[in-house]
Amino acid sequence: MIIKKFLPGIIMIIVGLSLISPVLAQQNQLATSSIRISGVQDIIKIINNIAKWMYTILLALVVIFVLVAAFTFLTAGGKTENVKKARNQIMYAVIALVVALLAFSINTIITNILLAK
Numbered sequence: 540m541i542i543k544k545f546l547p548g549i550i551m552i553i554v555g556l557s558l559i560s561p562v563l564a565q566q567n568q569l570a571t572s573s574i575r576i577s578g579v580q581d582i583i584k585i586i587n588n589i590a591k592w593m594y595t596i597l598l599a600l601v602v603i604f605v606l607v608a609a610f611t612f613l614t615a616g617g618k619t620e621n622v623k624k625a626r627n628q629i630m631y632a633v634i635a636l637v638v639a640l641l642a643f644s645i646n647t648i649i650t651n652i653l654l655a656k
């Protein structure tokens with residue numbers, strides 16, 4: 540009974556992760572040495588790395604949220620409670636997408652402020 544309950548969620552997570560794995564494989568290798576901050580350029584590099592990771596993670600969450608919401612819609616069976624739950628999940632997916640897009644826009648704004656002379 541427990542397996543039957545969690546199997547769709549596990550399958551959706553596996554499918555979602557398999558869809559983003561080629562993207563994650565193309566990422567540059569992480570720097571294993573310690574980071575020495577000697578100027579503004581180093582701070583900008585750190586901010587860029589954080590923004591890239593946030594963007595990747597949040598896009599993966601968006602894919603997972605949309606898959607879960609689609610599954611909830613398909614299995615709603617006309618129950619208004621499940622349809623409402625699916626709509627909320629889609630709303631959360633859109634919010635995650637907006638936050639992911641803001642990760643790069645905030646990165647650009649901070650970069651422009653730090654490099655402004």
